[in-house]
Amino acid sequence: MVETLQNLYLGFSVALTPSVLFYAFAGCVIGTLVGMLPGVGPLAGISLLLPATFGLNATNAIVLLAGIYYGAMYGGSTTSILMRIPGEAASVMTCIDGYEMTKKGRAGPALAIAAVGSYIAGTLSVLALMFLAPPLAAFALRFGPPEYFALLVLGLLVLAYMSSGSMPKALAMAALGLLLGMIGIDTMTGFFRFHYGLVELGDGIGVVPVAVGLFGISEILLTAGLPTPPAVHKPRLRELLPSRQEWRDSAAPIGRGTVLGFLIGIIPGSAHIISSFVSYALERRLSKHPERFGHGAVEGVAGPESANNSAASGAFVPMLALGVPSGPIPAVMLAAMMVHGISPGPLLIQQQPELFWGFIASMYVGNVVLLILNLPLVGLFVNLLRIPYPFLYPAILAFCVLGVYAVNQSVVDVWIMAATGALGYLLRKFDFETAPIVLGLVLAPMLEMSLRQSLAMSGGNYAIFVTRPIAATMLFVGVALLLLSLRPLLTRGADWRRSVGLEDKRALGEENP
Amino acid sequence: MMTRLLTLLSTLLFVTAAAAYAQEPFPSRPVTLVAPFPPGGVADLTARPVAAAMEKVLKNPVVVVNKTGAAGAVGMSFVANSKPDGYTLLLALSSISIIPEADKLFNRTPAYNMTQLSPIALISADPTILVVAADRPWKSVKEFVEDAKRRPGEISFSSSGVYGTLHMATEMLSHAGGIKLKHVPFGGAGPALTAILGGHVDALASGPAVVLPHIKAGKLRPLAGWGAKRVAALPDLPTFKELGYDIEFYIWAGVFAPTGTPAPVLKTLRDAVRQAVEDSEFKGAMAKLETPIAYMDAPEFQKFWDKDARMLADAIKRVGRIEEKK
Amino acid sequence: MLTRDRVAGSILVLLAVVTAWETRRLPLGTLHNPGPGYMPLLLALILGLLGALVVLRGGGSPPLRALRWSEAGHAVAILAGCAFAAVALEQLGYRLTVIVLLAFLLGVMERKRPAVVAAVALGLSFGSFFLFSNLLRVPLPRGPWGL
Numbered sequence: 001m002v003e004t005l006q007n008l009y010l011g012f013s014v015a016l017t018p019s020v021l022f023y024a025f026a027g028c029v030i031g032t033l034v035g036m037l038p039g040v041g042p043l044a045g046i047s048l049l050l051p052a053t054f055g056l057n058a059t060n061a062i063v064l065l066a067g068i069y070y071g072a073m074y075g076g077s078t079t080s081i082l083m084r085i086p087g088e089a090a091s092v093m094t095c096i097d098g099y100e101m102t103k104k105g106r107a108g109p110a111l112a113i114a115a116v117g118s119y120i121a122g123t124l125s126v127l128a129l130m131f132l133a134p135p136l137a138a139f140a141l142r143f144g145p146p147e148y149f150a151l152l153v154l155g156l157l158v159l160a161y162m163s164s165g166s167m168p169k170a171l172a173m174a175a176l177g178l179l180l181g182m183i184g185i186d187t188m189t190g191f192f193r194f195h196y197g198l199v200e201l202g203d204g205i206g207v208v209p210v211a212v213g214l215f216g217i218s219e220i221l222l223t224a225g226l227p228t229p230p231a232v233h234k235p236r237l238r239e240l241l242p243s244r245q246e247w248r249d250s251a252a253p254i255g256r257g258t259v260l261g262f263l264i265g266i267i268p269g270s271a272h273i274i275s276s277f278v279s280y281a282l283e284r285r286l287s288k289h290p291e292r293f294g295h296g297a298v299e300g301v302a303g304p305e306s307a308n309n310s311a312a313s314g315a316f317v318p319m320l321a322l323g324v325p326s327g328p329i330p331a332v333m334l335a336a337m338m339v340h341g342i343s344p345g346p347l348l349i350q351q352q353p354e355l356f357w358g359f360i361a362s363m364y365v366g367n368v369v370l371l372i373l374n375l376p377l378v379g380l381f382v383n384l385l386r387i388p389y390p391f392l393y394p395a396i397l398a399f400c401v402l403g404v405y406a407v408n409q410s411v412v413d414v415w416i417m418a419a420t421g422a423l424g425y426l427l428r429k430f431d432f433e434t435a436p437i438v439l440g441l442v443l444a445p446m447l448e449m450s451l452r453q454s455l456a457m458s459g460g461n462y463a464i465f466v467t468r469p470i471a472a473t474m475l476f477v478g479v480a481l482l483l484l485s486l487r488p489l490l491t492r493g494a495d496w497r498r499s500v501g502l503e504d505k506r507a508l509g510e511e512n513p
Numbered sequence: 514m515m516t517r518l519l520t521l522l523s524t525l526l527f528v529t530a531a532a533a534y535a536q537e538p539f540p541s542r543p544v545t546l547v548a549p550f551p552p553g554g555v556a557d558l559t560a561r562p563v564a565a566a567m568e569k570v571l572k573n574p575v576v577v578v579n580k581t582g583a584a585g586a587v588g589m590s591f592v593a594n595s596k597p598d599g600y601t602l603l604l605a606l607s608s609i610s611i612i613p614e615a616d617k618l619f620n621r622t623p624a625y626n627m628t629q630l631s632p633i634a635l636i637s638a639d640p641t642i643l644v645v646a647a648d649r650p651w652k653s654v655k656e657f658v659e660d661a662k663r664r665p666g667e668i669s670f671s672s673s674g675v676y677g678t679l680h681m682a683t684e685m686l687s688h689a690g691g692i693k694l695k696h697v698p699f700g701g702a703g704p705a706l707t708a709i710l711g712g713h714v715d716a717l718a719s720g721p722a723v724v725l726p727h728i729k730a731g732k733l734r735p736l737a738g739w740g741a742k743r744v745a746a747l748p749d750l751p752t753f754k755e756l757g758y759d760i761e762f763y764i765w766a767g768v769f770a771p772t773g774t775p776a777p778v779l780k781t782l783r784d785a786v787r788q789a790v791e792d793s794e795f796k797g798a799m800a801k802l803e804t805p806i807a808y809m810d811a812p813e814f815q816k817f818w819d820k821d822a823r824m825l826a827d828a829i830k831r832v833g834r835i836e837e838k839k
Numbered sequence: 840m841l842t843r844d845r846v847a848g849s850i851l852v853l854l855a856v857v858t859a860w861e862t863r864r865l866p867l868g869t870l871h872n873p874g875p876g877y878m879p880l881l882l883a884l885i886l887g888l889l890g891a892l893v894v895l896r897g898g899g900s901p902p903l904r905a906l907r908w909s910e911a912g913h914a915v916a917i918l919a920g921c922a923f924a925a926v927a928l929e930q931l932g933y934r935l936t937v938i939v940l941l942a943f944l945l946g947v948m949e950r951k952r953p954a955v956v957a958a959v960a961l962g963l964s965f966g967s968f969f970l971f972s973n974l975l976r977v978p979l980p981r982g983p984w985g986l
Contacts, residue, residue: 047552144713172889186875202583225913325703341801345726394944418921460871
């Protein structure tokens with residue numbers, strides 16, 4: 001403990017030097033700007049800007065990249081809340097309630113709570129990273145394909161809690177999303193599936209263009225042609241800050257989101273994307289007024305945003321503690337380290353204490369910088385909404401095209417965005433939810449691959465899921481949760497669904513054939 | 514009337530501009546070096562020092578652009594189908610030979626043909642090495658192979674994907690040693706490494722640079738290398754050839770141009786690369802990446818590539834289509 | 840009797856059938872060793888079942904005629920703009936594409952004054968290009984004449 005504090009002191013002494021502070025600040029600003037581009041999330045942000053860091057020394061480069069990473073996460077929530085355009089795949093859940101809050105004139109509080117929640121989550125998770133990195137990393141490594149599969153199955157159960165309308169429709173959307181995730185090269189056998197000659201579809205349909213299209217573009221399509229443009233709400237200064245009730249409502253979701261996000265984030269792989277989905281479902285399940293979700297419940301912003309940020313720190317645990325490339329973002333950071341001559345590995349902490357502790361300290365600093373940067377900007381951002389909609393939406397459209405193209409330098413992504421925009425428009429006309437599609441799209445490839453990898457490992461034997469302790473536990477928990485949630489259905493029928501806000505109030509009033 | 518005049522004028526302008534472009538000495542515009550893998554990967558990390566060094570030699574911007582997708586097929590087919598004027602180049606890994614073969618195996622129209630690309634120079638060639646998880650009992654290749662013969666299809670290895678370079682290397686070992694191993698593919702070299710570090714698979718064929726820190730920390734044990742010579746960073750590690758297995762495999766990186774690029778342009782590019790690899794900054798960058806430079810000019814590289822491609826094609830045909838083997 | 844949900848559900852069932860048909864070329868494998876066609880077929884079946892469920896329960900939803908499509912024309916124009924952007928982005932370069940897109944949306948669709956349209960289109964296109972491509976080094980395509 002004392003040693004850790006001493007090391008942290010060392011880290012802060014590195015982090016608080018002017019040059020490091022400068023790079024952390026620069027990284028945060030750049031990251032926020034880049035993150036505000038629709039679709040450009042943290043991964044795209046640090047990938048795009050990685051080359052720019054090659055001329056710097058190692059610590060500055062890593063600090064800059066970490067700042068960009070965090071900044072992109074904060075920036076992504078801004079567009080989600082203000083314009084219903086997900087900054088990245090993980091911000092999709094924030095779009096739902098965040099935008100509803102904006103429509104009610106509560107954009108300022110939404111942004112503020114998102115910023116504060118992200119700050120708390122970021123700081124707490126960095127603390128956890130600091131003290132618990134080595135043992136957590138060892139635990140995280142024990143997640144192999146069977147455990148991954150069990151986790152993703154749990155993630156699927158989340159779907160049941162995400163919809164506010166008809167259950168079959170939401171499940172159908174999830175199935176559609178899962179099917180869309182099947183497009184691309186099958187990693188296990190090398191077959192191309194549903195690619196119709198387009199080599200760019202080899203990696204499947206990207207989540208980013210689909211998320212931007214389904215949420216952002218469809219919103220524009222639905223709103224732009226309305227005879228009366230949407231009312232512009234001019235907020236007063238007092239309305240920029242969250243009310244006391246909103247603070248009270250957000251406290252517990254922030255706490256839960258932090259813990260949940262961190263735990264999901266440490267698992268190697270890309271599962272941390274689902275942390276915001278799971279947090280949303282959890283908050284909805286635990287809320288006393290679940291019918292508010294989907295209509296501007298502040299818990300629906302606080303929870304997912306916090307989960308996002310702590311998952312981001314969690315993703316660094318295996319990377320820093322063991323030098324394991326535990327996901328695309330840590331892999332880029334590892335590459336950045338390698339380029340600067342640092343070979344990351346289990347001995348990183350011992351061999352490069354300045355780098356490790358400097359990195360940790362810079363994450364604290366980054367979180368503070370971003371909070372300071374974002375809170376005053378809330379007023380500025382909200383004023384952006386006062387631009388008349390006929391001018392606003394073409395600009396948003398241009399930025400969507402820019403962002404979606406920039407992620408992969410691919411025009412095919414722009415096409416996908418346009419196509420899913422049209423699809424989202426039609427779906428919303430027909431009263432279908434679009435969020436399950438994104439979740440299905442994210443889960444499908446990982447789910448299928450980990451199932452088949454597990455079967456490859458066990459030679460086709462399904463028992464592998466029960467003989468491995470972690471996997472068995474998670475599956476058991478999942479089955480238990482499913483049965484528990486079905487039990488009231490059997491005993492009390494429709495009342496259960498109404499009580500968790502899953503019934504579409506409108507549907508209850510219509511009975512005309 | 515006005516429209517026609519405008520059209521005539523614009524056509525004239527275009528023609529003049531095009532003619533002007535055609536006569537300018539190469540290079541007069543920025544050259545694009547396409548890296549078909551995401552930033553941070555081996556191809557990308559090799560491409561950037563190459564581009565920087567070439568820029569110094571050519572006194573002309575050389576920009577790295579990542580065109581990712583389909584294990585590199587997107588970027589590779591992009592360059593293969595682009596105009597052969599020397600302004601679009603490719604930095605590809607040995608997987609360039611695999612993708613067309615795999616396409617043939619599945620009766621697909623190939624994304625590109627190897628004849629569409631002409632080699633300019635080889636930059637680096639890392640021999641793959643075989644590592645096993647440290648807690649497994651095998652201390653030498655002999656023990657490994659014997660155990661594999663005793664329990665065919667039980668010892669598992671991870672790879673970056675079916676028909677990927679790491680899969681093919683291990684396949685060649687299986688063929689040469691007469692053993693059957695269990696293949697668990699992952700979606701990239703990173704996840705494959707994570708899997709073996711977590712003990713979920715027994716073995717992995719990998720480029721030395723990424724596994725070196727884990728070997729030093731005692732988490733992975735190297736058994737042998739696929740190179741003709743021993744790996745510089747691991748002087749005690751025998752090569753498979755020394756142990757009697759006639760296999761050689763490198764994960765190499767080379768620069769390519771679309772076939773049909775005019776000869777003088779090719780010569781300029783070849784000279785540029787030859788001088789670029791001598792540049793001290795380039796050498797420093799590659800040393801930091803722990804990737805030895807293994808320069809070969811176009812003619813030798815073509816021979817190397819042909820031989821390597823044949824070897825890979827044989828391995829792919831042997832592996833066949835996965836689901837037909839059950 | 841054509842209600843909204845029945846139509847939607849039927850479309851989903853159709854999609855499921857088409858998908859299942861498309862998987863015929865992929866090897867199915869077995870339960871213990873699923874092939875590339877296994878999950879897609881399974882998912883197509885599930886989608887079909889759910890679609891059928893939506894149709895069956897669809898009697899209570901509003902009739903198809905009740906859907907309002909007033910903004911559809913506008914939406915189609917915007918989508919056409921997006922399609923244009925997709926086609927033109929790498930041919931004309933980022934700046935030109937954005938100028939045309941904005942000019943179309945602001946000038947033609949929203950009928951704003953030409954001076955305003957020009958100012959916004961040029962400003963946004965060059966401004967964003969400068970910010971992202973020059974300052975932040977995000978690679979953006981350049982068209983003819985380096986634009």
